[in-house]
Amino acid sequence: MTRVWREHDVDTTFRRAHRFIDGNETEAIGAFPVLKFKSDNSLDLIFVKEAAGRMTSFSDIHQNDSAMIFLHERFQGSDIYDGNKAYVTAFPVHEFHNSTAAAILLNPESVETKLIHWNELGLPRLINHWGDMLTAFSIVDHYAVANNFAGGFLDCHLKDEHRRLFLFKKDYFERKSVPEWRLNHLTNFRYNFSDPSFEARIRKAHNVICSILARNSCAVLTESDTTKLKEMYYSEMLVHNADSSDPTAYAFAYPGCKGIWFNVDLIDSLSDIAFTQTTFHELMHNLGYHHPKDINDPTYNDTIPVKVETCVIGYEDETQRIPNLCKIIDGPYEHCPT
Incomplete structure (x- = not known):
């Protein structure tokens, strides 16, 4: 056609x-x-x-x-x-x-x-x-x-x-x-922030994540995960919102839903590497992955949302991981919030 x-x-x-x-x-x-x-x-x-x-x-x-x-x-x-x-x-x-x-x-x-x-x-x-x-x-x-x-x-x-x-x-x-899947999200995704520079930081983080997917350089991701993320970037609308209800958490997402909530006051102080790690982590929740609430749980570091943080260029060791990066939203929930 x-x-x-x-x-x-x-x-x-x-x-x-x-x-x-x-x-x-x-x-x-x-x-x-x-x-x-x-x-x-x-x-x-x-x-x-x-x-x-x-x-x-x-x-x-x-x-x-x-x-x-x-x-x-x-x-x-x-x-x-x-x-x-x-x-x-x-x-x-x-x-x-x-x-x-x-x-x-x-x-x-x-x-x-x-x-x-x-x-x-x-x-x-x-x-x-x-x-x-x-x-x-x-x-x-x-x-x-x-x-x-x-x-x-x-x-x-x-x-x-x-x-x-x-x-x-x-x-x-x-x-x-x-590829168009690396371009479409740059206008398809929605950002509900008053500060355009913060929106630009998230777009940059998504650009870096797309480059990781394009190189197929993140061994943590399954082939199915990579395909789902590319489809999300190509044709879906991911909504980004501000939320500071938990003053210690940088961000959160509802597993299986298409949205990320950022604590703007807290996360804006992060380096570009840590900012991208946070965004990548939350994307894994969008795909449906979970992790324990307690970061000291021995299984925490072996979960997919945490492990993808190591795929961001510039990551060197576990000292760069952000404590209490996100708060966990327990399901089930009847509808995904927007």
């Missing part, structure tokens, strides 16, 4: 691409998604290296499928100045930065710029809608790859029947294929 792009898909895909960076691509400042569905349920992402440009933000660009069109029409084919430096173009990341809409500015040397007549490659004359943009960007990507570039896009603004074409040089951009 052929997949088609629907309203909000472009906005969502750009947002997922940018959020994927944290915990996965530490040297990238941005990610440009190739807007083509692939038969293996993966997407190509083009990671923007630091030397290629910088992130900035604008208060007057839209955060929707047509954000690129609005941004390019604002500058109408001119260079973009940020401070005293000129940048040749920009693309929106569909995420907020300092409370305004973020965009990646590109240095002139990071791209090969061509001025072409609008129909030179079979492009649509006008790009007024995100559907036009999809058609045009697909043509440009095919042309870029055929000419040994990492990818590219074009200026949505038409000037004197011509457009600028921006081709990504491989010294400044890196293209990788990423």
Whole structure:
């Protein structure tokens, strides 16, 4: 069955691409998604290296499928100045930065710029809608790859029947294929917190856990566990809530349910490694695994939720385990809370 792009898909895909960076691509400042569905349920992402440009933000660009069109029409084919430096173009990341809409500015040397007549490659004359943009960007990507570039896009603004074409040089951009199960959770999961930075920390922890699953590097997990987690990341909605009813517990989950409750005041002080260990631990409760309430119980350290903590990169020994990490929710319960 052929997949088609629907309203909000472009906005969502750009947002997922940018959020994927944290915990996965530490040297990238941005990610440009190739807007083509692939038969293996993966997407190509083009990671923007630091030397290629910088992130900035604008208060007057839209955060929707047509954000690129609005941004390019604002500058109408001119260079973009940020401070005293000129940048040749920009693309929106569909995420907020300092409370305004973020965009990646590109240095002139990071791209090969061509001025072409609008129909030179079979492009649509006008790009007024995100559907036009999809058609045009697909043509440009095919042309870029055929000419040994990492990818590219074009200026949505038409000037004197011509457009600028921006081709990504491989010294400044890196293209990788990423399975959609590693991307979908970045907008599918729900976070009920007032602090966006805390939400970002949890997303980063999930990114790290996904990288562990992708490498198949956690021997604690059964094949069935790994499959269930990938399915959760691909298509399910995991809800994250705040709860400080137990001032000594960092987090908790109802075994077999799709939710995690975090003690924000306590857990936010943890290192990234310990934060990820906590999230991984609670995911095992989501799969239905239990452990004794008493951490001094001799069987405690042999339970799956505790053992997966050792799979997080950076774990060295048991001294890094968090005492009273989570409180246990006894069943049975008629309904999973939300």
